[in-house]
Amino acid sequence: MQKRPHLPPLQTLRAFEAAVRLASFTRAADELALTQGAVSQHVRALEARLATPLFTRERSGAVPTPRAHELALQIRQGLNVLERAFDPPARGAARASSRAREPVRLTVSVLPPFADRWLEPRLGRFRRKYPHIELTLRKEAALARLNGRDGVDVALRYGPGAWPGLQAERFMDEEIFPVMSPAYGNGVPPRHFADLARCTLLKHRAQPWEPWFQAVGLDLTEPRGAPLFDDARALLEAAEQGRGIALARASLVARELCEGRLVRLWKRRVTDIYAHFIVWRADSPQLPAIDALRAWLHDEAARRAF
Template structure:
């Protein structure tokens, strides 16, 4: 099969993806070990090929256009497919008499219980030479000699001083409820939320979804507010109210019918899931194997 001449070079796609994700040319250049001029040259060549502007150049940097953001998302998916095809090594068993390499993983409790742990058997089969020690915790690990964590799965902005981070996936937010909520009389219109019990999660306000839905509403500050996402989801499943849920955490409940999604409207959260580690960690090969496997699981779940 002849490869189309319209497909940009892989390095150009990497530059585009990094420039959009990093929000400009300077940080993309640092991440890719290129000069800022080289990054700019790749982007200009791509703009010339597409005959469109991808970044708005301003005095303090370059701002990606919506077209650039859409292209970067597609490029990211394509690069991950190529990475899994050509980089992921074949599973290997530990050498006779050699113990598996221990790898301590810090992860938020809800993400551990609802996303990571149900998938871990596949990791064990693919990497019998790595022994994961999963430690659910809401505390932000310091990666020092005291906590002895090798890698963390964090939900946040994506940049932590002195640490390497790799974006795992975005998070989609939408309202969910038990099909038994109010004896099955679920709200039909988004405006009906004004008469419903809205379950509150302290670090994830409803306002972001209200704005996307065009609702002139504010989140009430009365009633019980949850500090644990697991508890919030379980309260919704018990019919106590409607929760603004993260897709990755309720997918299994939606599939089983334990929860129902109320409307198609959703928003992508400003925060996302990241794989985070210290670049000088001596178990970097095992961290890299875990990182690649996590990305393959994200692709698997769609």
């Protein structure tokens, strides 16, 4: 007879899941009618069992690690299964019927270029997998407050990954590389990195060239007097028109490269200093739907291709 693995106590799992979801030992203790010290002991017991830290202790409090978010999601899914298993049949049927009648609405704030070029072409797969979730995209350059009053449940952001008071989970890194129209420079691309010093380099306000220069060992500074763009779509359109060479993100130029409207210069792989993050509030009432979106985005990031 195969020996079953010894699982942590259910109370430990509940305490840990609540601490991650609420991003607070104190609030987790209030929810579970425990003391803050008891929640802390449960978390430390789990950390000892896994031999890995699950929270980073900072002055502002304990911050869940990416491993903690991943584990809490799995625990939450398991707890939901247990709760359904022990539901009285009538109440369980009523809940299922209620869920079927009332779809979940989830509003996502996202930058327009990323929505148009990466997210929307993939949404058919999300809707097939989660037909009960009505996903609404709010395409905007401004950062959503996620304060419960702006109507936004979750945001997809590109940046360093630190937004005070919010949960942030990296779901995709970004590769950056120069691109140009096949007609630029009479159809003769620069052969060496240093040749860029004699080219017209198009600039995006939020995507400087210097990190790429440094990554390839090129002793150049940010180009001065170059055409400057605030919108990534306008930047890439200018490159397509042959007005210069643009530094592009892989997620935004897949179709242009495939169709030959832009060509990639060199195959040197450079990962940007910024990345794509899922951002939400730990106390959001839409956590189950947000968890579904998080899991799907990780799957899509691993898939990469359309």
